Amino acid sequence: MVELKNASFRYRDTEEGVQDISLSVYPGTCVVFTGVSGCGKTTVTRMINGLAPAYYPGDRSGTIAIDGKNIDDIPVWQIGETVGSVFQDPKSQFFSSELNGEVAFACENYGFDRDEILRRTDRAITVMELEAIRNRPLDVISSGEKQRTAIASVYALQPKIFVCDEPTANLDQEGIEQLKRTFAKLKAAGHTLIIAEHRIAWLNGIADRYLYIANGRIIAQYTPAEINAISNRKRREMGLRVSVPIQIPNLPEPNAAQPARIRTKLLCCHRGQNRIWTDLNFVAHAGYVTALTGINGAGKTTLALVLSGLAPYNSGTIYLNEEKADAARLRKAVYYCSNDTGTQFFTDSVSEELLLNLERNAETLNAARGILKRMRLYNVKDSHPAVLSGGQKQRLAIACGLLSGRDILIFDEPTSGLDGANMRLIAAELKSAACNGKTVVVISHDAELISACCDFRIHLGTRITD
Amino acid sequence: MRLEPFAVPVKLWAFCCVLIAVLLTRNGILTWTLTLFALAYTAMQRRWSIVLSYGSFYALLGCLLYAIRFHQLKMALFSEFHLILFWTLSPIAVVSWDLIKTPPGELSAFLSRMKTPTPVILGLLVIFRFFPTMKAEVAAVIQSMRNRGLTAPAFLLRRPLESLEFILVPLLLRCLQIADQLSVSAVARGAERPGTRGSYFGNTRLSGRDWAMISIWSAVTVIFLIVGDVRSWSN
């Protein structure tokens, strides 16, 4: 059992943190913290697993007890045996390139003897259903498999409590569904789950209690029935996403008979022995937002890179305004916005980043100012892009695309890991870009985003052929 | 004979042997005997990729040296000196390549048996994760640069310093971010626990085959030094 009494935390040298958090989490239950980005839900998870203040320096007050023991009396490595932690981005947490080594990592640190490590590792791999990928390098498995590998490593320690900080932020739809099964299993086995999350729909059926946090305080508590009953308007005001999964709307495919801004004919792409897609006929029109969906591994990102002139293809033709176009021309006309913001920014301020490689005249400066205001980035316009929050980075990346002056904009999962408020902001921007004559293509599985802004939908996988 | 990897101590011993042999010999050309033996030793561990790739590189080196020696070939690229250097150091290169191809888990198992402190072992594991991680990050940075038109040759030539900055800054910031995420995940998984680390891999005992290999390497080194002339350091 986890008990927090008036627990507060403030990160060193900042005003950020949480105040007066009081709650009891009973064994075998699942508690979800939600709220807009930066509200403090991650900080609460860090207090419970001891990383704040052990790893993130700052001041803590109030009391936190785990199974009746005051957390101040336990060294952080010992907390790890009772409280297992799962983080956002599994791929940059691995210490091993293969499954067994990674799953055994935590057990090795705790110095168990070899037979015990083998037993625990094997069991964790079986329970997390990772048997099939035992001999594959960790760098090539899917994002969902990576996250389950990270969970398996923690599971091997048999902690009573799992604390998860946005575990789906870097996962695709399939990964989220697998993760849902995993968490249901953990809960059924009696583990306590404490989860901070934006996308809460997948937790429907697992969560017992939702805590809504704003400005570092718990504002409201909901049972599943109560949170599902919140009206759409109220949800929008609270900046939340839907709490029950919704279906991707049935949108028509773009009309291939009309003249298109960008079109491919019989496009084929191989990577080594692997056929990614063949005979692909893709069409997107100016003035509309087209959703590109498809199962994991269908080659959505590859298609986006090929269309942007950033990756090679094997055969077929790409047409811009019905004229054949090579990679160099595509690069001038198409902007690709990746969802990995870690390597996208080059300059030392948000405004410089927007204007990078653009001609600086009154018109672009005005446009930049407008976009910064609309994207709620104006107050951070002089900050370094690296200090922005995840949501702000995502918005900046999209703003760079919108301002790039290119006609065709492709966004790759622009709203994964974003709260409801940010998601709706981005949906509105994509729609207005299309209204201004841009061709917008968005790779996404975010049913909320697709319902909010897309006009057409192309599904890869059920092959789009004539 | 079973074809399977030798234990880590054998690999380390093999490395010491070739190092001493190359260090002491005066006959650099004769190291081909050691190189061939080292390649056989990697073959005994089913490291076909090393045998094949280093083997063909070595054959090429051999052909070039033969052409220089007997047909007065002059090198336009690289130099005759580098060829000799690579030729002489080849046995060490082969044995090291095999050593660093050892699964990191086995190396860390060996180190934890030697009671190495956990941070050192984590450092070693990070070294092995460096290449796959960095490959992906460098590719991502270059892709975003191309996307934003920062790799046009005209731009690179006109503003080389700025281009260097555009590569270095995102890469370094990302590196720090990765280091932080790795550390949090290590700390949350008990890396700060004092005491010796356990290990998933590694049999603790050397097999008869391992001992045999240790003896063979020792013998090969001694014979090589007898035949190959010990370097005298006085002149």
Place this chain on the structure above:
Amino acid sequence: MNQQLKKWTIRDVITTVLLSMLLIAIQLIVNLICMANDFVSMVLSIGFTMFICAPIYFLMISRINKRFVTMIYMMILGIVFLLMGNWYLLPYFILTGLICEWILWKPGSTEDPKRLTIVWTLVSLLYNGVNLLPIWFFWDTYYAFAKSSGMQQSYIDAYVRYYTAPGWILFILIFTSAAGLLGSFMGRRLIRKHFKKAGVL
């Protein structure tokens, strides 16, 4: 307590190792490419790499801000060379590391850009050992082979002209130190412009 004297954390170890590996990877790749041409390899390559790598070194030292960072970097560098057979570079770089640590020993000096500049310029200069020492150690072998292949004495000597002619030696010394120095200035600029502002220091 002064930051520089604090205990090393897991994060320090991992950051040092990652950035050292980045430094070493860049140095080795540039040197390998430059090997294609004697002049570029022996005269220019060290200057290039030390210029490019300076910001990484500055970032590493400023980020960790503790003693022995340079030593660890030098040891990993030396071990990498050891694994390639150039065993003599391990003691050589450990010695270099000791000198650097000595310069940076006084608490607070890892935050002093002037001292860091001195260290990096010195490292740039000493890094020439990567080219020079192999020649020194393997010259006998090469000379014997070259003679038996019927090469002219002048042709053999020409290979080491950059390390024997006083004019060239002077040029190499000045060029690599200058490149290290300029790299240090760029490192200092990037620290101010980016890394301080990005809140990572």
